[in-house]
Amino acid sequence: MLTVFVGIVFAFLMLPLLVVFPISISSAAYLQFPPPGFSWQWYQRYLNDPGWIDATIRSVQAASLCTVLAMGLGVPLSFALVRSRRRWVRALDRLAAAPIIVPTIILSIALYGVFSRLQLIGAWYGVAVAHTVLALPFVVILTSAGLRTFDEAQEQAAAGLGASWFIAVWRITLPQLRPSLVSAAFLAFVSSFDELVLAMFLSGASMTLPKKMFDNIMMEVDPTIAAVSVLQILLVGVCLGLTALFGRGALATTISR
Amino acid sequence: MSSRVADARERLLLLLALPALVLLLGLFAFPVLRLLAMSVEGGSLEYFEKAALDGLYVSVLADSLRIASVVTGICLVLAYPVALWLSRAGRLGLALGLFALLLPFWTSVLVRTYAWMVLLGRNGVMNRMLRDWGLIDAPVMLLYNTSGVLIGMVHVLLPYMVFPIYAALLRVDPDLGRAAEGLGAPAWRAFTRITLPLSLPGVSAGCALVFVLSLGFFITPALLGGGRVIMISMLIEQQVREFLDWPFAAALSAVLLAVTLGIYALVGRFGGKSHLATP
Amino acid sequence: MRLSVQGIVKRFGATTALGGVDLDLAEGEFLTILGPSGSGKTTLLKVVAGFEAPDAGRVRLGEEDVTEVSPRQRDVGMVFQNYALFPHLTVAQNVAFPLEMRRRPKPEIAKRVTEALALVELGALSGRLPRQLSGGQQQRVALARAVVFGPRLLLLDEPFGALDRKLREGLQLEVRRLQRRLGLTTLFITHDQEEALVMSDRIAVMNHGRLDQVGAPAEVYARPATRFVADFLGESNLLEGEARGDAVAVPGFGPVPVACPPGPATLLLRPEALRLDAKAAGLDCRATGRVVETIFLGLSAKLRIRVEGGPEVLARVPLRPSTPPPAGEGATVALGFAAEDVHVVPRG
Numbered sequence: 008m009l010t011v012f013v014g015i016v017f018a019f020l021m022l023p024l025l026v027v028f029p030i031s032i033s034s035a036a037y038l039q040f041p042p043p044g045f046s047w048q049w050y051q052r053y054l055n056d057p058g059w060i061d062a063t064i065r066s067v068q069a070a071s072l073c074t075v076l077a078m079g080l081g082v083p084l085s086f087a088l089v090r091s092r093r094r095w096v097r098a099l100d101r102l103a104a105a106p107i108i109v110p111t112i113i114l115s116i117a118l119y120g121v122f123s124r125l126q127l128i129g130a131w132y133g134v135a136v137a138h139t140v141l142a143l144p145f146v147v148i149l150t151s152a153g154l155r156t157f158d159e160a161q162e163q164a165a166a167g168l169g170a171s172w173f174i175a176v177w178r179i180t181l182p183q184l185r186p187s188l189v190s191a192a193f194l195a196f197v198s199s200f201d202e203l204v205l206a207m208f209l210s211g212a213s214m215t216l217p218k219k220m221f222d223n224i225m226m227e228v229d230p231t232i233a234a235v236s237v238l239q240i241l242l243v244g245v246c247l248g249l250t251a252l253f254g255r256g257a258l259a260t261t262i263s264r
Numbered sequence: 265m266s267s268r269v270a271d272a273r274e275r276l277l278l279l280l281a282l283p284a285l286v287l288l289l290g291l292f293a294f295p296v297l298r299l300l301a302m303s304v305e306g307g308s309l310e311y312f313e314k315a316a317l318d319g320l321y322v323s324v325l326a327d328s329l330r331i332a333s334v335v336t337g338i339c340l341v342l343a344y345p346v347a348l349w350l351s352r353a354g355r356l357g358l359a360l361g362l363f364a365l366l367l368p369f370w371t372s373v374l375v376r377t378y379a380w381m382v383l384l385g386r387n388g389v390m391n392r393m394l395r396d397w398g399l400i401d402a403p404v405m406l407l408y409n410t411s412g413v414l415i416g417m418v419h420v421l422l423p424y425m426v427f428p429i430y431a432a433l434l435r436v437d438p439d440l441g442r443a444a445e446g447l448g449a450p451a452w453r454a455f456t457r458i459t460l461p462l463s464l465p466g467v468s469a470g471c472a473l474v475f476v477l478s479l480g481f482f483i484t485p486a487l488l489g490g491g492r493v494i495m496i497s498m499l500i501e502q503q504v505r506e507f508l509d510w511p512f513a514a515a516l517s518a519v520l521l522a523v524t525l526g527i528y529a530l531v532g533r534f535g536g537k538s539h540l541a542t543p
Numbered sequence: 544m545r546l547s548v549q550g551i552v553k554r555f556g557a558t559t560a561l562g563g564v565d566l567d568l569a570e571g572e573f574l575t576i577l578g579p580s581g582s583g584k585t586t587l588l589k590v591v592a593g594f595e596a597p598d599a600g601r602v603r604l605g606e607e608d609v610t611e612v613s614p615r616q617r618d619v620g621m622v623f624q625n626y627a628l629f630p631h632l633t634v635a636q637n638v639a640f641p642l643e644m645r646r647r648p649k650p651e652i653a654k655r656v657t658e659a660l661a662l663v664e665l666g667a668l669s670g671r672l673p674r675q676l677s678g679g680q681q682q683r684v685a686l687a688r689a690v691v692f693g694p695r696l697l698l699l700d701e702p703f704g705a706l707d708r709k710l711r712e713g714l715q716l717e718v719r720r721l722q723r724r725l726g727l728t729t730l731f732i733t734h735d736q737e738e739a740l741v742m743s744d745r746i747a748v749m750n751h752g753r754l755d756q757v758g759a760p761a762e763v764y765a766r767p768a769t770r771f772v773a774d775f776l777g778e779s780n781l782l783e784g785e786a787r788g789d790a791v792a793v794p795g796f797g798p799v800p801v802a803c804p805p806g807p808a809t810l811l812l813r814p815e816a817l818r819l820d821a822k823a824a825g826l827d828c829r830a831t832g833r834v835v836e837t838i839f840l841g842l843s844a845k846l847r848i849r850v851e852g853g854p855e856v857l858a859r860v861p862l863r864p865s866t867p868p869p870a871g872e873g874a875t876v877a878l879g880f881a882a883e884d885v886h887v888v889p890r891g
Contacts, residue, residue: 013349016342016422017364023379023419024368026389030382080284087281093274099281106292110480110524112497113517116504117295140292143284163594164627166614168688169644172276178640182631201372204482208504220374224381224487233382236375243370247363270596 024240031233049234059219059235065131066200066216072135073142073199074192080139081146081191086176088147089154100147107144111204114140119208129211137205142195149194153187154180185253193250197243300521303514311515321499325519328496331410331485332478335417336425339474340467342418343425347466348459350426351433369423377487380416381407384488408490416484421477425470432466433459472531476524496520544605544695544728545570546591551600553586553752560586561597562752568696568728573719574757575731577739578749579775584732585624587749588698591730593617604695615644620689620727621698625705626681628673634660634684635669641692659691662721679710686718690725697722697729703738715742736776740764748772766886773811773888780817780856781888782810791887795853796828800882809888814845814859816884819870823879832856834874844869848878 031049033042053059081103088100106114118137119128127133157180165175181188203217210218216235223232303311315321350361368376383389384406391403406412436459444454482497489495496516503513546568553561560583568574576584589595591602593614602610609617620641629637635656642652660666663683673681682702689697699718703711719742722729733739739746740760747757748771756768767773773781782799784791786808790798799810823829832848835855839862846858846869858878860869870876 009345009349012345013361016346017361019342020364020368020419020422023376023383024371026383027375027379076287080287083280084284087277091274091277092270096274096278096281099285102288102293103284106288108476108524108528109292109296110476110497110520112480112482112500113296113299113521114292116500116513116517117299118291119504120299120510121291121295136287136291139287143288147284158625158627160623160625160627161629163592163614164621164623165629165640165644166594167592167617167619167621168641169615169618169692170640171615174644179629183629197370201370201374203372203374217372217374220372220378221483221487224374224378232378236372236378239375240367240371243372244367247366247370 027233027236027240030230031237033230033233035230049230052231053234053238056231058214059216059231062214062216062219065210065213069131069135069138069215070196070199072132073138074195076136076139077142077146077195078188078192081143081195082150082188084143085147085150085154089151090159100151103147104144106140111141115205115208118205122209128209129213131210131213131215134206134209134215135199137209138199138202141202141205142198145194145198146191149187149191150184153184157183189253190250193246197246200242201239296521299514300518301514302511303518305511305514311512312518314512315515315519321516324494324499325496327494328479329523331413331417331493331495332475334414335421335478336471336475338414338418339422339425340471343422343470344429344467346422347426347429347433347463350430351436365423365426368419373420373483376419377416377484380412380419380488384412384415407488408492410489410493412488412490413485413493416488417478417481420481420484421474424473424477428470428473429463429466432463432469436462468531472527476527479523480520545603546696546728546730547601547603548587548591549601549603551587551590551597551602553583553590553595553597560752561590564600564752564754566747566754566757568730571723571726571728573722573729573731573742573744574747575733575739575743575745576747576749576754577733577736577776579734582749583752584734584749585700586752588621588700588730588732591696592619592621592698617696618692618694619696619698620692620694622682622685622689622700622702624700624702626673626685626702628681628684628688630673632672633669634665634671634673634676637673637684638669638688638691641688645692655691659687662690663687663717678706679714682706682714683717686721690721690727694727697727699729699731701733703733703735711738718742740776746776748775750775767811768889770809770888773809773886778814778857778859780812780814780854782812782854782856784808784810793828793853795830795832795850797830799828799885801885801887803887806890809890811886811888812856812880812884814857816880817856817858817878818880819846819858819860819876819878823877826879827882829877829879831875831877834870834872834876837869837871846870846876848876850878 029042032045032047034044034046034048035042084103088097088103091097118140122128122133122137161179161183162172162175165179166172170178201217202215203221206215206218207221214222220232220235223229305311315325346361346365350358353361381388385391386403386405386407388407390406391400394400394404406415440458440462441454444458445451449457479495480497481495482501485493485495486498497520500513500516500520503509503516546566548564548566551561551564552559564583564587566574576587578584586595590597593609593612597610600610601608604617604619629640632640638656638659639652642655647655656669657666660669663686665680665683665687668676668680673684676684685702702718703714706714715738731739731742743760745758746760746763748755748763748767750769750771756763756772758768763772764776767776770781773779782793782796784793784799784807786792786803786805788805789802790800791803791808791810792798793810801810818826830850830853832850832853834846835849836847838845841862843859843861846860847855848858849855856878862869
């Protein structure tokens with residue numbers, strides 16, 4: 008009975024993901040289910056519309072920069088949070104986790120105020136930097152979790168064998184943290200790529216993909232959005248698969264922590 | 265001498281933390297505090313009075329709390345069995361289960377919300393199926409009302425409930441349940457007396473997480489509510505975008521933030537804190 | 544190379560881990576620091592390796608003062624308690640690591656790694672990852688890694704702690720042979736007194752952050768400088784008595800003719816020096832007692848005996864097939880010892 012119930016819940020979870028596939032290849036001109044026939048037209052429309060393509064490119068750019076920044080700032084921060092012997096430094100992990108605790112709408116209008124002054128509204132890198140604030144907690148949580156289980160004696164051993172601290176970290180520590188780091192980078196990328204609320208306020212006229220999708224849904228429910236959705240689901244699926252492959256269960260570990 | 269080496273180490277670590285701290289202070293702490301400061305602009309509490317006394321805004325806040333509670337309740341009912349099943353599943357079951365949870369979890373909220381619009385719409389999949397089976401004559405309104413918002417939000421937030429409970433259940437030594445059964449307890453008694461109480465920290469963490477996230481939810485109610493369901497975050501957005509009423513938006517933000525932090529503090533006190541930081 | 548440690552003090556907050564430690568190791572010497580856990584021996588090792596900076600005191604290697612030198616420039620090989628092998632690197636990569644850090648040319652690295660692995664008889668496993676090795680093999684990789692770059696000093700931090708008894712006995716001898724062959728000055732840490740006795744040129748016994756005694760194993764065993772050393776190293780009977788003139792009066796045994804300044808005195812009598820029944824006849828000091836417990840240990844037996852009018856003592860008697868079994872519980876026995884088998888434990 009438990010299994011049946013769980014099966015129904017899983018079906019409920021998967022249903023919306025599955026339903027966009029048939030719609031995306033529908034030959035109908037508007038939303039219709041089941042689709043009357045097969046056609047690639049919505050994918051073609053997506054690919055031929057500069058608005059969609061620009062938005063996609065902008066989102067990929069922002070997500071990439073966000074990933075680089077979040078990793079570049081978050082991994083060193085994790086070392087400080089885990090390794091410092093000072094209590095106040097360790098207590099900074101509260102600050103690092105705060106952006107995912109504070110509701111995004113609050114952060115969004117707060118940053119909207121600041122970014123308008125700085126005239127950063129509409130700049131893709133502005134969005135990327137704002138997304139970094141949101142992605143940083145993921146990176147710090149995953150990296151710190153990995154670091155805490157890492158035996159620091161290995162760095163001492165490396166130092167005793169002649170390595171400087173940076174070399175020891177680079178050659179010994181980071182390679183062993185790879186599962187956590189891969190997962191962290193994936194989360195950072197996806198969290199930025201999917202993020203809408205911050206982008207709504209900050210992206211202005213140069214829309215990111217989620218913003219474009221949001222507007223599209225608000226205006227007209229046409230199956231182009233289904234095609235975009237399918238592409239996005241596939242992208243996440245591939246990323247998830249890659250992470251499972253190279254992240255060796257760090258995602259699952261984080262969940263069960 | 266030893267303190268000198270330790271100092272050098274601490275200095276290096278602080279240096280590593282510095283760029284991230286600058287970002288967090290400059291683009292998180294400062295903007296948020298600046299926003300909150302706006303709510304008491306001119307040293308008056310008039311904007312808080314507006315939020316607390318105007319029936320319209322009070323009802324939005326009440327609605328938000330009500331929806332958040334209902335979403336939390338539904339998520340708990342759905343998530344606990346899933347977590348229990350996962351904690352007892354074999355390798356294949358676990359892999360499939362995690363996939364079924366993680367793929368939607370990481371699919372954009374927007375995509376999922378759109379899919380629900382397709383499913384629940386007036387001429388959507390659900391209505392068509394129900395009509396084809398002869399269960400209804402006229403289409404049922406599933407979209408652009410509270411039920412649509414609830415379905416969409418539960419779908420988005422369910423994994424946030426499953427993961428902490430699953431984590432708590434994993435920590436329960438399965439031998440405990442076996443021991444209880446060995447001592448003569450029937451399986452369901454072993455569950456209610458041993459496993460369930462031991463998993464409560466995960467339950468409270470999951471509930472807090474889901475409640476807090478639903479309270480601040482924006483996208484799903486905005487799209488699935490069709491303007492008929494207003495939640496506090498939508499109100500905040502409206503105040504900023506349409507009325508440019510920053511101080512009032514700031515006051516509403518302060519209220520939302522206070523409730524959020526209050527709930528975290530409450531749960532933190534009961535020992536579920538470690539789960540909260542985990543997505 | 545010579546190691547000289549002078550006046551090392553190390554505090555952690557309010558607790559003093561090392562309270563002024565002096566120690567000198569001659570070139571090629573194998574010295575063991577023996578002490579219970581928490582006595583400060585690992586801290587001392589970390590100070591010597593450079594992982595902890597002392598609050599006072601100097602560390603010298605040969606003529607060079609290395610107190611301020613960072614661990615990576617000390618050229619000290621160390622085997623960690625849990626080996627600290629790099630799990631993502633193969634055996635050969637682990638051993639090559641210190642050479643790479645020293646920017647040795649590739650052919651030289653290959654040659655020296657091969658030699659080092661041959662030295663610990665692991666040449667065949669060079670491509671394996673640490674987790675694919677047994678505990679003893681891991682320990683040997685750690686050893687090869689610690690010696691491959693020709694360190695000035697070898698530090699071993701309880702390297703046999705995680706191994707089972709049989710394996711550790713074999714490895715103890717192997718490490719000792721290797722150390723002699725390479726002529727490496729070695730500082731070894733253990734809490735296992737048997738291990739210390741087997742392996743060392745000299746033993747330094749550590750207690751509460753201080754060295755109670757430094758000396759050859761036989762000397763430390765036979766003439767412990769403090770009560771703590773007497774008690775910690777081997778089994779012992781510590782007989783309390785009163786010294787007057789040329790003898791110490793021990794309850795139950797009467798006067799024991801040993802030189803000792805007047806006042807309360809503690810005498811160390813090893814269990815194997817205590818003779819029973821017929822063998823007790825004619826010895827300097829004799830008593831009678833009742834056997835409280837008899838424990839068979841294979842080649843010997845251990846008896847707990849309550850001495851009439853005196854303390855409870857431990858005796859160890861050798862067992863041979865030809866000898867009659869030792870007295871059972873409740874039996875009355877005669878016991879005695881020779882005055883020259885007794886060591887007066889200095890007060891302090």
